[in-house]
Amino acid sequence: MPPSHAAPDPDSAPERVRDLPTWRIARLHRRSHARLATRLAEHGFTGRQYRLLAALVEAGSASQVELGDRTGLDRSDVAGGVDALVARGQATRSPDPADRRRNVVAPTDAGIAALAALDVVVASVQDDVLAPLSTDERDRFDRLLDRLLADDPRDAAP
Amino acid sequence: MPPSHAAPDPDSAPERVRDLPTWRIARLHRRSHARLATRLAEHGFTGRQYRLLAALVEAGSASQVELGDRTGLDRSDVAGGVDALVARGQATRSPDPADRRRNVVAPTDAGIAALAALDVVVASVQDDVLAPLSTDERDRFDRLLDRLLADDPRDAAP
């Protein structure tokens, strides 16, 4: 065993922070994200690349802006992600003959197969993250999440 | 209206991702984190610096490893954070006469005052994030969070 850096537990926090909802939400996210990222990494994927490939397969084929819209990624990040997919033979990129400003990005068979494999992985991670909850509790959690995510923080009807 | 990069909504995602718990948790975190970060930034603070200052005030004074333990930050990140606090006159750093490997980091009056101001800000962000929920729902959410976080993350050490 190396001298051991004795990495501090990233979940430890000062007293006034420990019980804050924002802190607990961050902790939950770190955990769920770490699990997902680890499992995706085993297949050579990053979270963004998975989203990208998913959007690509769902769309059949798309321009990079469209991929940006479908994944919530910035144009520049789409470019890099598509680079990775193309490099691995999971997608193709070619100029759009109808509008030569655009690229047409399309999944390959290998890409489609990879996504199918990832879907299984991703589903198992969901179960992993929610494991501590019963079916009932998962439902309740889901509904609370709905409420919290419901958009319009700015609209207070007078 | 500027040429408009037309930044995509970061919450948009492919179909198979949209309803995943991990994705929804990530969305909630992005939201709560963005609100907190924005409000802290108005006072020149980053999330880590707030945690650091909080740990510092709670401890009275501490070495940097101790700050790392109290905040969950890596040694190297503590170093940078303390740099910032010292540069702003919110903390002092001096070698520990009792163990010259250590630094003694201590909050200044300005640091203590800054933390008091931040505490108010942070509290208001909590309320903001939980705004969509009733008191009852907040309790339920809190308990579910407890369950989800109870599971031990640092296992897998056979």
Add this chain to the structure above:
DNA sequence: TCAAATCGTTGGTGACACCAACGTAACAGA
């Protein structure tokens, strides 16, 4: 036709979570 908008690319920014190596200093065992 010519200015304006769009698309993709490149190259940054900052925050966050990590890890490796190094010099100094303290310590513990032989």
Add this chain to the structure above:
DNA sequence: TCTGTTACGTTGGTGTCACCAACGATTTGA
């Protein structure tokens, strides 16, 4: 006491994520 090991702080990386600015090439629409 000497000597090897550990601890501390610093420096300088890594990669992910979310962004933003500018540029060339292309298309549009006034």
